[in-house]
Amino acid sequence: MPRIALGQLNLTVGDLAGNVEKMAAAAARATEAAAELVCFPELSITGYPPEDLVLRPEFVRDNLAALDELAAKTVDACPVVAGFVDRTERGLHNAAAYLAGGEVRVRYHKIVLPNYGVFDEKRYFVPGERTEQVLVGGISVGLSVCEDVWQPGRPLSDYKGVPLVTNINGSPYHRRKLEQRLAVLRDRAREFGGWIAYVNAVGGQDEIVFDGGSLVMGPDGEIASRAPFFEEDLLIVDIDETTAGAERDSVWSEPPESIFRALVLGLRDYVGKNGFDDVVLGLSGGIDSAFVTVLAVDALGPDAVRALAMPSPYSSPESVEDAADVASRLGIRLDVTSIEEIFDAYGSTLRPLFEGRPEDVTEENLQARVRGNLLMAISNRFGSLVLATGNKSEYAVGYATL
Structure with a gap:
């Protein structure tokens, strides 16, 4: 079973070059730590949520070029899973790319598109039709994006018997969100019978705050390793058939501390990201x-x-x-x-x-x-x-x- 890295990064909507540089630097650190795969958050190339930017053809074009740039910058690094906007004859897709050897080897299109609360993905994207697996450390690893794990059925049902599924996220914070998130991940892990490597974004983007809290969950629904809330992190985890472990494990804050930290992070990024x-x-x-x-x-x-x-x-x-x-x-x-x-x-x-x-x-x-x-x-x-x-x-x- 492999050693994987979860790159919990604070990315910025529209800053394609800056986001690529952050991911390339994190991929280099993951490689130094002997990771065999590093995963970054949902739509990490564009920042999440890109909203109406994806309606501009030139933005989609530039995001695809940025994905190729990330592949080139990580040619000597371990393989990378990163989020981006893909374009096919069917339309635009919220997608995950598997990069290795300086190339985009696999493209996975998000199957379940959320359209509630702060999410408006059916306005911009068409759902994917097929699941994708890649070979990491001698095992098959399934690809998924955020909402894909929030309900039973596909794509997780297609991964029964697969030892590990990566789930890249842009999951916003709100009170009691953690309990909902963990309950969903437990249900999916037990249903398909494998490990889930969940990586979330962190940082503020306009009115939304992403809290991080990336984790690895076992087939029994128990958390094996976790990254901190409200700060960037590179979580390195060794996974085998029955156990997973990291050199360190974070203690998660609870309300009211977590509420205060969310407000501080949201304010800091709103000020900084708006210049x-x-x-x-x-x-x-x-x-x-x-x-x-x-x-x-x-x-x-x-x-x-x-x-x-x-x-x-x-x-x-x-x-x-x-x-x-x-x-x-x-x-x-x-x-x-x-x-x-x-x-x-x-x-x-x-x-x-x-x-x-x-x-x-x-x-x-x-x-x-x-x-x-x-x-x-x-x-x-x-x-x-x-x-x-x-x-x-x-x-x-x-x-x-x-």
Whole structure:
């Protein structure tokens, strides 16, 4: 039975060259560790999810060229399984390629296409029709992609008697996802009677966070080896007929720690992958803005976080003191900018229109709009990304300082 490597990488949608370089470097490390196969996540060439980029013929063409480039860069490495967008006379396919000797030797097309939640794959892809096996370390290894293992039947039913199936994934994080994921993998492993090498993406891509947690599961449904959550890893695992083992095994975090780590990772990658160097936010001294500030500092470091305290006639002195305390503890820049004059100017402008009516929440709500203007001005001038600090209840009713 073989030694395999699971390349749990943080890839970027559209960065074909950067993704290829990451995989080539990981394949070199896997080869140094004497792995006989290294597997990378779903659509690892393009990054996941590429969405409407795949509707551009030139993007699909460039992704195929990038796959050939990866094959060339890994000519002296162990064989590679990588995800890419394939094109046939039937249409586009969410595909896995087996690369060896500098060539694309096998192409597998994902059979089960998800079309729920964040997944919209039937809009872009046509399902595959056949399963594929490759020879690794003297044994047959079946290929599959993500959703292929989430229901009984093909392709896993075609692999009965096959010792090992690789499953490359772009499986997003949400609370209680791990329990669902493990239950599905246990069912499939027991049904086809072999090992599953599950490799997942890690990192944030727009509103989606991939948590990693790659693993090897035995025919009995027990986890033999696991990679960490929320960080890149190259998991090297030796598999034989009855056991599998790695030099190290990760301890998986649970809520609320896992939720916090997902938020930090998602924020870090949203900022970085969209080309920003730093962020700005309004710090009121309340729990919502304080929590967002902690997330930002953990994600980006204190030098990349700038806060504005913007007291108004409705603000208490304690709120500014609390904001200053938070900024001091976290080591970030805090600018205290009163909005009283701007608020009064709004009031003077609106007074004739509000004549005869008593003050109410209308005047208080002006604060959020004034603060939003100041934050956006800082963003426009210095190129910082504005972080919103409202909570879910506020967003649900449409009231928050954006």
